[in-house]
Amino acid sequence: MKVIIIGGGPAGCEAAYRLANEGIQVDLIEKESTTGGHLNNWYQLFPDRKSAQEIGQLLRANLEHPNIRLHLNTEARNLQKTAAGRFSVLLSDQGLLEGDALLLTTGFKLFEAQRKEEYGYGIYNHVITSVELENLFSNHLLQLPEGKNPKRIGFIHCVGSRDEKIGNCHCSKLCCITAVKQAIEVREMLPEAEIFCFYMDMRMFGPGYEEMYREAQEKYNIKFVRGRLSEASETLDKQLVIKVEDTLIGKPLKMTLDLMVLMIGMEASEGSREAVRQLSLNQSPNGFIQSADPHYGTNRSNQKGIFLAGCSTAPMNLTDTLTDARSAACEIAAYLKQISSSK
Amino acid sequence: MYYDHFVLPFTIGLNVLIIFLIVKYIRWIRTFSRQEKKLILKGMFSVKTLKAIKETFLESLVHHKIFRTNPFLGYMHMCFALGWFLLIVMGKTESMVYHTSALNPPYFAIFFRYFHPANETFPYSNVFAFIMDLILLFILSGLFLALAKRISSRIVGLKKATRHRPLDLLILTVLWLIFPLRFLAESFTSGLRGGGSFLTHTAGDAFSTFLPLDALAYPAWWAYSSALGLFFLLLPFSRYMHIPTEIVYIFLKNWGIRQGKTFNAFSEIQVYSCSRCGICIDRCQLNTSLGLNDTQAVYFLKKIRHGRDYSVQQENCLMCGRCEASCPVDLRHNALRLSKRPDLIRITKDTYNYVKQLPFTPAKVAYFAGCMGHLTPGVIRAMRLLFQKAGVSYTFIDENGGVCCGRPMLLSGNQNAASVIVEKNKAILQASKAEILVTSCPICYKTFKEEYGLQMQVMHHTEYIDYLIQQHYLIPRPSEWRTVFHNPCELGRGSKVYAAPNRILQAVSQKINTPYDDENSLCCGGSLANTYISGAQRHRISTDALRIYTSYQPDVLVTACPLCKKTFAKKPDAIPVKDIAEIVAETC
Numbered sequence: 001m002k003v004i005i006i007g008g009g010p011a012g013c014e015a016a017y018r019l020a021n022e023g024i025q026v027d028l029i030e031k032e033s034t035t036g037g038h039l040n041n042w043y044q045l046f047p048d049r050k051s052a053q054e055i056g057q058l059l060r061a062n063l064e065h066p067n068i069r070l071h072l073n074t075e076a077r078n079l080q081k082t083a084a085g086r087f088s089v090l091l092s093d094q095g096l097l098e099g100d101a102l103l104l105t106t107g108f109k110l111f112e113a114q115r116k117e118e119y120g121y122g123i124y125n126h127v128i129t130s131v132e133l134e135n136l137f138s139n140h141l142l143q144l145p146e147g148k149n150p151k152r153i154g155f156i157h158c159v160g161s162r163d164e165k166i167g168n169c170h171c172s173k174l175c176c177i178t179a180v181k182q183a184i185e186v187r188e189m190l191p192e193a194e195i196f197c198f199y200m201d202m203r204m205f206g207p208g209y210e211e212m213y214r215e216a217q218e219k220y221n222i223k224f225v226r227g228r229l230s231e232a233s234e235t236l237d238k239q240l241v242i243k244v245e246d247t248l249i250g251k252p253l254k255m256t257l258d259l260m261v262l263m264i265g266m267e268a269s270e271g272s273r274e275a276v277r278q279l280s281l282n283q284s285p286n287g288f289i290q291s292a293d294p295h296y297g298t299n300r301s302n303q304k305g306i307f308l309a310g311c312s313t314a315p316m317n318l319t320d321t322l323t324d325a326r327s328a329a330c331e332i333a334a335y336l337k338q339i340s341s342s343k
Numbered sequence: 344m345y346y347d348h349f350v351l352p353f354t355i356g357l358n359v360l361i362i363f364l365i366v367k368y369i370r371w372i373r374t375f376s377r378q379e380k381k382l383i384l385k386g387m388f389s390v391k392t393l394k395a396i397k398e399t400f401l402e403s404l405v406h407h408k409i410f411r412t413n414p415f416l417g418y419m420h421m422c423f424a425l426g427w428f429l430l431i432v433m434g435k436t437e438s439m440v441y442h443t444s445a446l447n448p449p450y451f452a453i454f455f456r457y458f459h460p461a462n463e464t465f466p467y468s469n470v471f472a473f474i475m476d477l478i479l480l481f482i483l484s485g486l487f488l489a490l491a492k493r494i495s496s497r498i499v500g501l502k503k504a505t506r507h508r509p510l511d512l513l514i515l516t517v518l519w520l521i522f523p524l525r526f527l528a529e530s531f532t533s534g535l536r537g538g539g540s541f542l543t544h545t546a547g548d549a550f551s552t553f554l555p556l557d558a559l560a561y562p563a564w565w566a567y568s569s570a571l572g573l574f575f576l577l578l579p580f581s582r583y584m585h586i587p588t589e590i591v592y593i594f595l596k597n598w599g600i601r602q603g604k605t606f607n608a609f610s611e612i613q614v615y616s617c618s619r620c621g622i623c624i625d626r627c628q629l630n631t632s633l634g635l636n637d638t639q640a641v642y643f644l645k646k647i648r649h650g651r652d653y654s655v656q657q658e659n660c661l662m663c664g665r666c667e668a669s670c671p672v673d674l675r676h677n678a679l680r681l682s683k684r685p686d687l688i689r690i691t692k693d694t695y696n697y698v699k700q701l702p703f704t705p706a707k708v709a710y711f712a713g714c715m716g717h718l719t720p721g722v723i724r725a726m727r728l729l730f731q732k733a734g735v736s737y738t739f740i741d742e743n744g745g746v747c748c749g750r751p752m753l754l755s756g757n758q759n760a761a762s763v764i765v766e767k768n769k770a771i772l773q774a775s776k777a778e779i780l781v782t783s784c785p786i787c788y789k790t791f792k793e794e795y796g797l798q799m800q801v802m803h804h805t806e807y808i809d810y811l812i813q814q815h816y817l818i819p820r821p822s823e824w825r826t827v828f829h830n831p832c833e834l835g836r837g838s839k840v841y842a843a844p845n846r847i848l849q850a851v852s853q854k855i856n857t858p859y860d861d862e863n864s865l866c867c868g869g870s871l872a873n874t875y876i877s878g879a880q881r882h883r884i885s886t887d888a889l890r891i892y893t894s895y896q897p898d899v900l901v902t903a904c905p906l907c908k909k910t911f912a913k914k915p916d917a918i919p920v921k922d923i924a925e926i927v928a929e930t931c
Contacts, residue, residue: 117721118717167882
């Protein structure tokens with residue numbers, strides 16, 4: 001029995017490891033030169049500030065398993081369901097894989113901040129994304145391009161999420177807690193700076209998140225302003241002027257910032273969209289792959305033998321992604337048992 | 344005296360119709376304002392009347408605008424209109440030549456073949472007979488196309504044809520019967536007594552071989568006269584009111600009457616002038632992208648005319664003006680729709696007291712980015728660069744905040760609220776003492792030009808950049824980019840700015856010509872005017888428009904409106920969408 005997994009992010013790695021432990025042969029396809037996906041761009045994880053690289057290495061080490069064949073630098077070009085109900089995957093290196101089940105861990109794509117032009121990403125010098133900030137954390141250097149420390153920093157929540165004007169109605173779930181975590185990290189690096197978060201709602205859904213949010217306010221003196229940024233402009237000395245409404249006091253607000261961090265959301269990845277097209281899968285209105293049932297069939301797709309895990313179906317944090325991957329492994333194992341006994 | 348009882352249905356019908364029309368038109372025009380009446384009097388004895396006559400000939404008879412939509416459709420409409428007109432004019436001429444008097448009753452010309460003894464010749468009688476047959480054949484060929492259109496409207500290039508009321512279908516049948524009945528009546532008479540020409544004479548001979556023509560000819564004339572009479576009597580209640588009313592509309596329009604902000608008698612005249620040809624249906628992206636088939640201009644006017652509820656239709660319109668650009672009657676669909684939107688919001692001057700007038704240095708050129716302009720800082724950056732390159736000293740009026748131009752309020756029908764905003768903003772603009780006002784937003788541009796009455800020249804940045812290039816203040820180098828231009832609704836069809844952006848793009852890029860250029864450009868879906876459709880539906884319109892533009896495989900899709908640019912940016916992974924100012928800035 002063999003399973004093909006497309007996407008070597010955390011979900012793909014974890015599912016591969018769990019399936020391999022069950023004695024199932026796994027082909028794991030990853031287009032990049034290393035596994036880990038978006039996790040590789042992260043410095044520390046919320047809520048415990050664990051090193052992201054540590055988790056990445058753990059997941060990678062698990063792949064050293066006799067039942068796992070890892071295809072790095074390889075793209076799945078053509079996905080097909082054969083007449084016998086098996087699956088064939090044509091690879092970019094012209095290899096052809098066959099399997100009894102297919103698991104799509106095609107993950108997500110980060111929202112391109114340029115599309116929200118009024119925030120000035122790519123136009124003004126002092127606008128960065130949350131991912132770029134993680135990168136600065138990794139290098140332990142938080143400075144403006146001119147070499148000075150920023151004195152006032154603003155985090156903008158929901159960039160490309162919950163925004164009908166950009167065509168995305170969904171919540172990306174983890175930007176709120178990421179902003180809280182990043183604001184704390186910035187505070188640790190710049191004790192004197194003023195730090196603001198501009199949010200619509202604070203969605204502290206995970207264990208320890210709410211506590212972290214409270215701590216951010218009480219211990220780290222981070223100011224949370226409920227209001228969506230409307231537009232940003234730049235002064236001659238490259239400072240940012242932002243316009244935002246403080247909806248709690250009902251007044252328009254105008255302030256200058258030295259650095260603005262855009263909490264970019266998640267969208268369905270190109271891989272997920274392509275899989276939907278090639279395998280006739282159901283697609284949610286937000287572009288992610290739709291699972292068979294929102295309660296009991298979260299890892300199943302509308303096609304028999306095709307399974308889903310992680311952010312291919314919806315935005316998820318790392319914790320949920322890994323849980324989802326294990327759940328998918330469990331479903332796939334049961335499925336393979338069922339088809340082998342019916343043969 | 345030539346007379347027979349069968350002329351009565353025609354004569355009664357015609358007289359009733361004429362009296363009805365005169366009363367109706369006089370009652371409408373009486374409600375016009377004093378100013379409008381003055382305009383009519385002034386225009387009546389001017390060259391404008393000649394223009395109106397020319398337009399009446401081209402639009403009401405030849406229907407030359409419909410030919411642009413589809414030649415077959417144009418031909419069909421021309422057959423009925425021009426054909427019938429020629430039949431009347433030539434028939435009248437023929438009767439006058441025969442009778443040597445202009446004062447014969449109208450029916451004499453119409454039923455000439457009945458009254459004229461065929462053996463009696465008069466000057467050019469053969470020529471007249473030939474021409475009259477030719478015209479009849481011309482009409483019958485149009486009738487054939489009309490029948491084919493009923494079977495499949497695609498034959499004449501319409502994907503969707505108008506849905507008509509039962510009464511309109513009845514009168515349509517009566518209209519269609521008129522010409523075959525005339526053909527039969529003339530043929531039968533010719534078969535009995537001779538006369539006619541290649542069509543009716545030949546047919547008459549053929550009919551005489553197997554039909555009892557002496558029993559059929561007279562009833563055929565009765566039938567022909569009755570069909571005419573019935574058509575005239577039904578006309579006031581049907582869509583065919585457009586035939587006489589369109590002419591009235593053309594004259595009033597040429598004399599200078601305009602559709603204002605309120606729905607008045609001139610609006611009524613437009614409602615009655617709609618022929619319901621249905622050309623607007625295929626042009627409407629609410630139909631082509633969303634399959635909404637009850638909100639196009641034709642249905643909106645139809646609902647007004649017949650007193651139906653049009654509250655959805657009045658809101659469900661993008662006001663992109665695509666229908667207006669293709670309307671063969673040239674009705675002011677946007678203004679009509681707007682005049683029906685209720686004015687609900689009450690605000691006062693004090694509402695905007697919190698807006699402080701920010702200081703700016705006076706200069707000859709004032710730049711106004713507009714609210715939407717501020718949402719596309721890339722455009723502002725490009726404009727700053729261009730001003731600098733061209734060495735223009737300018738003042739950026741709304742750099743630190745400005746007032747809305749008022750257009751969103753206007754488009755939602757809230758004229759009172761809009762006028763308060765306009766006054767507030769006008770004071771700021773005029774305080775700048777600038778000679779030229781350049782704006783990046785076509786929405787502001789149209790409003791400044793039409794609502795403000797400013798003492799300075801208003802230019803959209805496309806016009807201004809074009810001017811700077813023409814005067815060699817800017818010397819852009821041509822690039823290899825292949826570009827498609829999406830002309831924004833408010834700039835192109837809304838303000839008739841077509842040449843400037845085309846010239847600029849030809850100068851700085853390889854502009855690809857598409858069938859969606861100029862007045863045929865699409866709506867991006869971001870329109871401020873539609874408050875009815877959902878975000879998902881808007882998204883579908885944008886996606887479709889983008890797909891059409893990108894099918895010409897440009898490197899860049901260029902527009903000149905911050906709202907269009909933002910709307911197209913909704914779709915990920917699409918080709919780059921840039922403002923024309925950005926393209927020029929990159930090549931300067």
